[in-house]
Amino acid sequence: MESRQGIFHKTTIDSVQQATFHTTTLAGTKRAYPETGDSQRSRPPQPTTPNAQVQFERASTIGKEPPKLTASAIVAVNPSSVSETCEYSQRKILSATPRSTVDRSLLLSFPRYGLPDCLVNNLKSLGISEIYPWQKQCLLGPGLLNGTKNLVYSAPTGGGKSLVADILMLKRVLQDRDAKALLILPYIALVQEKVRWLRMVVQDIKRERQDDKENEQKLWQRRPDEDNIRVVGFFGGGKIRATWADFDIGVCTFEKANMLINSAIDDYSIAKLKAVVLDELHMIDDDRRGYLMELMATKLMSLEHSVQIVGMSATLANIDILSRWLDAHTYTTFYRPVPIEEHLVHEGNIYQSTQTTGIIRAVGKPGTNSNINRPNSQPIRTIQPSPHKEFQDPVLNAVIALANETARSGYGVLVFCSSRQGCESDARLISRVLPPMHQLDTITLEKRLDLLGDLRSLPTGLDSTLAVTVPSGVAFHHAGLTTEERDLIATAYDTGVLKVIVATCSLAAGINLPARRVILHNARMGRDLVGPSMLRQMRGRAGRKGKDEIGETYLCCRNSDLEDVVELLRAELPQVSSCLTTDKHRIQRALLEIIAIRLANSRESVHDYIQKTLLNQSSEPDIIEGHVDSSLENLTSMGFIQCDEYNLYTATQLGKAVVSSSLEPEDGAFIYREMQRALRAFVMDGEMHVLYTFTPVHDFSISINWQVFRTEMEGLDDSGLRVMTFLGLKPTVVNRMAQGGKLKESTPQEKELARIYHRFYLALQLRDLCNEIPVHVVARKYDMPRGTVQTLEQTCQGFAAGVIKFCEHMGWGSMAAILDHFSDRLKAGAKSDLLALAKITFIKSRTARVFYENGFKTIAAIANADPKELVPILLQAQPTKVRLKSKDEQKYEEKLLAKAQIITDSANRLWQIEMQQDVDEV
Structure with a gap:
C-alpha cells in the first residue's frame, strides 16, 4: 500500500483503510479524514448537513476555537524490510482461543x-x-x-x-x-x-431454599x-x-x-x-x-x-x-487475547521495543562506538519535524502525531502525562490537529455537544479546557477533576464519543479504559522515572477485546533519559515483600488489631499469628522477634494494651476505640490527646472546633497558602479566634509565614504543631463546604484543583465516621452526637435547615437551597409535586446560564424533566418511610 507520503509501509492503523480486518465503531458512522496539510486545507469548511450548521452555531456559544494546526506525518524508513507476515498478523489469522467445537x-x-x-x-x-x-x-x-x-x-x-x-x-x-x-x-x-x-x-x-417445617413457619419473616x-x-x-x-x-x-x-x-x-x-x-x-x-x-x-x-x-x-x-x-500466564506491539520513540524515530539492545549504539550515545551497526537497531518509522513552533519539541511532536494518526482512523487512544498541567496542555494541542466541528458527522457532533451540556449542568460548571477540547473528541482525566466530571469523560470515551483521553498515571490502575494505542509522553511521572510495574500497568491498557485485533504502545523518550529508559524496558518486575517492619511500624497496628478482636491474647498466640504473616517468609526470626517485643512495649506505653499477672494481653478501652475507628496507632494517640483537650474546653458557640475535630490527621500533600490562611484568619469571629488560641495557633506565626517565613518541623513538638496548623487550614475549607459554598468556588478561593477539594470533602466524611466511632467507644456520646450532625452537613454541603431535603437524589447544596427558597421546604412537598413544576427550579439551580436555540432548549428541558421525575420518585420513597415511622410510633 502506498502511503500519503509516497512511501510503502504497512501499520496497524493504515490497515484500517485496506480493510485488512474489521473493527466496529462505537460512535456513529466512522469516516476517514486527511492527515496532513494540503488535503485538509483544500476541504471546503462547510457542515455535512443543514442541521450541523445549527449545531455549529450552538457550539459557538462555548468559546472561540483556537487556530487549527497540522500534525506531522509518520513515514516508513525501509519499506522493503517490513514483513508482510509477522507474529501479530498470524495471531490475528489463527484464533488464539479454540472454539467450543474443539474443546x-x-x-x-x-x-x-x-x-x-x-x-x-x-x-x-x-x-x-x-x-x-x-x-x-x-x-x-x-x-x-x-x-x-x-x-x-x-x-x-x-x-x-x-x-x-x-x-x-x-x-x-x-x-x-x-x-x-x-x-x-x-x-x-x-x-x-x-x-x-x-x-x-x-x-x-x-x-x-432448603426449607424444613420450622423454616416454613418463618417464611412470612423473609425479606423479598x-x-x-x-x-x-x-x-x-x-x-x-x-x-x-x-x-x-x-x-x-x-x-x-x-x-x-x-x-x-x-x-x-x-x-x-x-x-x-x-x-x-x-x-x-x-x-x-x-x-x-x-x-x-x-x-x-x-x-x-x-x-x-x-x-x-x-x-x-x-x-x-x-x-x-x-x-x-x-x-x-502471559497470554493476552489482544496482542500488543510495543515501541520506543526517540528523537522522532520509532523503534520496536525488542530493538533496545542496539538503540543506544545506533544513536551514538557518548561512550559508545557509534560505528557499530548492530542488527535490529534501525527505526521502523520516523515522525517528520513540524513547521509549527508549538511542536518543536520532538517528544511533544511525536505524541501529537501518534494521537492524531489513531483518532483519525476511528480508534481510541490514551496519552499518559507526568502532571495535571501536562494533561491539559496536551489535550488542547491534540484537539487543534483533529478535524474541526464543522467537518464532523451529525451523530458524532450531537453526542459531543450533549457531553458538553452534561458537563455544563454539573455543580462545577464547564471547565474551560474541556469546552475547547471535547468538540474535537479530546478530554483530560486527572485527580483535579471532580468524580462526576471523571465519570462523564470515562463513559464518553468508553462509548466512542471521545477518541483521546490524556491522563495521569493514576488512570492506569484506577479504572478500566482500554485503548487501541497507548502513548507515554515521557518516561517520567513527576520527577522520577516510572517503575517497571507502573510501566506495565500503563502499557497494559492497549488493546480492547472485542473491538481491536491488536494494541500498540509508544514510550516517548528524551535524549537525556535514553539509557535509563532502555534499562527500564529491560528491568524485571520488583519483588514484593512485607512492609510491616518499615519506619511506619505497621506491625504495631497488626498486633493491636489481633489483641483488640481477641484473635491473640498471649505471647504464644502472638507468635503463632506472626508465623502466618508474609513477613515471616522474608525476614530472620530474630529480627521479627525484636520488632514484636518493641511493638508490644510501645502499645503498652501508649495505653492501647495491658498485660496482667498471667502475661495475658487485653486491649484497653482506648485500644478498642482506635481499632474500631480504623486509625493508625500513632494517629489514634494524636486524636486522643486532641479530644481530651477538647473535652475540657470545647468551643460550642461556633463551627470551627467541631470541623477541626474531624479533619483528617494524615498528610493530603496539600501545601498551605499562607496568604489565604491570613485572610481567612482575619475574617474569623470571636469563636473562631478562641479555637485558634485553644489549639495553640498564633496569628503572629501566620502573619510571618504569609510574608515568606518557614514553619519549623525539627522536633516532635514542632511537627505536631505543624500538623495542627495544617488541619486548621483544611478545616477552614470544610467550613465553607458546610455552608453551601460550591466545591469549585472553594477550590478557586484556596487555589486548589476542584477534584482535590472534593476528595478532601469525601475523605473527611470517612474520617468523621471513624472519629464518631472513636467517641462512642470512649463513652463520649455528646461529642459523637455533635460530630454526627456536622458529618451530615458536610455530606449534604448545606446548613441544618436543608438536611432533610439533601437526602433526596440529586438534591444537594445549592440545588437544595433553590428548592427551599421556592417553597419546597419538605420532602413531602417535593414528593407531591408534579415533575413539570420542578423543571424551572432545576433551571435556576444551574451554575451557568447558556442561551440555546429553541429546539435545543426543548431537548435540554426534556432532560431536566427526566431528572425531576427521579427526584420526585426519590422523595416519595423517603416520604413513605417517614409515614411508616410515624405509624410505628403511634
Whole structure:
C-alpha cells in the first residue's frame, strides 16, 4: 500500500483503510479524514448537513476555537524490510482461543465447573460464553472449584484474570445460601465499576431454599430479596454499621474490608465468610495502604474455619513467596487475547521495543562506538519535524502525531502525562490537529455537544479546557477533576464519543479504559522515572477485546533519559515483600488489631499469628522477634494494651476505640490527646472546633497558602479566634509565614504543631463546604484543583465516621452526637435547615437551597409535586446560564424533566418511610 507520503509501509492503523480486518465503531458512522496539510486545507469548511450548521452555531456559544494546526506525518524508513507476515498478523489469522467445537471444556456450561444455567446465561448475555485455555487450566487446579485450596495467579492486564476469581467467588456463594464473600480492590472507582458488573452477572439468579417445617413457619419473616444474591459496595464514610445480613458479596476498599473482617471476628459471625478475593495483590508492599492486605489475609488464615483466599495481579514477580505464605496453588500466564506491539520513540524515530539492545549504539550515545551497526537497531518509522513552533519539541511532536494518526482512523487512544498541567496542555494541542466541528458527522457532533451540556449542568460548571477540547473528541482525566466530571469523560470515551483521553498515571490502575494505542509522553511521572510495574500497568491498557485485533504502545523518550529508559524496558518486575517492619511500624497496628478482636491474647498466640504473616517468609526470626517485643512495649506505653499477672494481653478501652475507628496507632494517640483537650474546653458557640475535630490527621500533600490562611484568619469571629488560641495557633506565626517565613518541623513538638496548623487550614475549607459554598468556588478561593477539594470533602466524611466511632467507644456520646450532625452537613454541603431535603437524589447544596427558597421546604412537598413544576427550579439551580436555540432548549428541558421525575420518585420513597415511622410510633 502506498502511503500519503509516497512511501510503502504497512501499520496497524493504515490497515484500517485496506480493510485488512474489521473493527466496529462505537460512535456513529466512522469516516476517514486527511492527515496532513494540503488535503485538509483544500476541504471546503462547510457542515455535512443543514442541521450541523445549527449545531455549529450552538457550539459557538462555548468559546472561540483556537487556530487549527497540522500534525506531522509518520513515514516508513525501509519499506522493503517490513514483513508482510509477522507474529501479530498470524495471531490475528489463527484464533488464539479454540472454539467450543474443539474443546468443550472451554464452555462455561461444561459440567465440571458446576455453574448453574442462569449464571451461564447471564455471562453469555454479557458476551462471555467461552473461556480461554489458560482460564480452564487455572480453574481446574487442585482444590479450587470445591474451595479447599487457595489460589495466587498472575495474568496480563486484559487477559481475563478477573473472570477466574469471579467464578470461584460465585461458586462459594451459590453452593451455600449462608455463605458470604468479599472482593477487595484498592480504589473507589474500581469498587463502583465492579459492583455494577457483578449485579449484572447475578441478576435474577435465585438460590435454592432448603426449607424444613420450622423454616416454613418463618417464611412470612423473609425479606423479598432473601433468595437473591445481593452485591453491595463499601467505601468512604458511613454511619450505618454493615453486617453480614446486609449482603452476600461485598465489594470493598482495603480499609472497609479490614473493618468488616475485624467486626466479624469480634462478634463471632466470621464463620459465614467463605471466600476473599485480593485484587492488585502486588500492592501488598505498599506502605501506605497495601499492607492492609497482609493484615487481612493473616487474620483469615488464623481462624479455625477455612476461607478460600484468591489473590491476583498483572505484575507479580516472586509469586512463589506468596504461594508459600498463603499455602496456595499458583498459576502464571502471559497470554493476552489482544496482542500488543510495543515501541520506543526517540528523537522522532520509532523503534520496536525488542530493538533496545542496539538503540543506544545506533544513536551514538557518548561512550559508545557509534560505528557499530548492530542488527535490529534501525527505526521502523520516523515522525517528520513540524513547521509549527508549538511542536518543536520532538517528544511533544511525536505524541501529537501518534494521537492524531489513531483518532483519525476511528480508534481510541490514551496519552499518559507526568502532571495535571501536562494533561491539559496536551489535550488542547491534540484537539487543534483533529478535524474541526464543522467537518464532523451529525451523530458524532450531537453526542459531543450533549457531553458538553452534561458537563455544563454539573455543580462545577464547564471547565474551560474541556469546552475547547471535547468538540474535537479530546478530554483530560486527572485527580483535579471532580468524580462526576471523571465519570462523564470515562463513559464518553468508553462509548466512542471521545477518541483521546490524556491522563495521569493514576488512570492506569484506577479504572478500566482500554485503548487501541497507548502513548507515554515521557518516561517520567513527576520527577522520577516510572517503575517497571507502573510501566506495565500503563502499557497494559492497549488493546480492547472485542473491538481491536491488536494494541500498540509508544514510550516517548528524551535524549537525556535514553539509557535509563532502555534499562527500564529491560528491568524485571520488583519483588514484593512485607512492609510491616518499615519506619511506619505497621506491625504495631497488626498486633493491636489481633489483641483488640481477641484473635491473640498471649505471647504464644502472638507468635503463632506472626508465623502466618508474609513477613515471616522474608525476614530472620530474630529480627521479627525484636520488632514484636518493641511493638508490644510501645502499645503498652501508649495505653492501647495491658498485660496482667498471667502475661495475658487485653486491649484497653482506648485500644478498642482506635481499632474500631480504623486509625493508625500513632494517629489514634494524636486524636486522643486532641479530644481530651477538647473535652475540657470545647468551643460550642461556633463551627470551627467541631470541623477541626474531624479533619483528617494524615498528610493530603496539600501545601498551605499562607496568604489565604491570613485572610481567612482575619475574617474569623470571636469563636473562631478562641479555637485558634485553644489549639495553640498564633496569628503572629501566620502573619510571618504569609510574608515568606518557614514553619519549623525539627522536633516532635514542632511537627505536631505543624500538623495542627495544617488541619486548621483544611478545616477552614470544610467550613465553607458546610455552608453551601460550591466545591469549585472553594477550590478557586484556596487555589486548589476542584477534584482535590472534593476528595478532601469525601475523605473527611470517612474520617468523621471513624472519629464518631472513636467517641462512642470512649463513652463520649455528646461529642459523637455533635460530630454526627456536622458529618451530615458536610455530606449534604448545606446548613441544618436543608438536611432533610439533601437526602433526596440529586438534591444537594445549592440545588437544595433553590428548592427551599421556592417553597419546597419538605420532602413531602417535593414528593407531591408534579415533575413539570420542578423543571424551572432545576433551571435556576444551574451554575451557568447558556442561551440555546429553541429546539435545543426543548431537548435540554426534556432532560431536566427526566431528572425531576427521579427526584420526585426519590422523595416519595423517603416520604413513605417517614409515614411508616410515624405509624410505628403511634
